[in-house]
Amino acid sequence: MSYQHKDIYGRLLPFSPGKLVCAGRNYRAHAEELGNEVPDQPMLFIKPASALQSMTKPIQWPQVLGSCHHELELCLLISKHLECPSPKQAMEAVWGYTLGLDLTLRDQQNLLKAKAMPWERAKSFAGSAPMGSFIPAGEINSVRDLQLELQINGGVRQAAETNAMIFNVLELICEASSTFTLQPGDIIMTGTPAGVGSLRRGDELHLQLQGAEQHWTWKTRVAG
């Protein structure tokens, strides 16, 4: 596997890429745009480590399977073994944060949902989790007050504040670790805000994370 976790300074991080635990329907407006109910406990699913690819690589998907939607998500890298952590242990296990894309074959997902079948066939193809380089947790002033934004070809498609999440970062770590166990190198994807839509060949994507007087950006594109 060519993907490795890196920080924003280009350093390789000493954790093997692991599974991604992803939250579905964690922003009210997104749940509503797809006609779904807002969950009363975190809705979790897993992407395999083979879904990871660096944000610097062009996005590709099996086009015969139909549309591929962008889902912009705040992601966090876990650096410790976690089962049923205290809040303090949970937050101490976060190495850092970044933005990632939970790429979704939406036509396939709709077929699977209609048959009440699992989503993996729509969400777990190789490269379905383009991942940015990680900002060390200590360098972010307040994770509850970040703004995330995705522009495609210069137009804003998705924008939200992390304080609009239905389940916050701590709740997601506790739920994910007690449900699946988390290991160093695993990632949590915290769900997407409203504005998901189809990607097209050659699209230029600009991802931005902002805090008070803090600002990080990543870029990628869809293969032409």
Ligand code: ZN
């Ligand atoms: Zn998602």
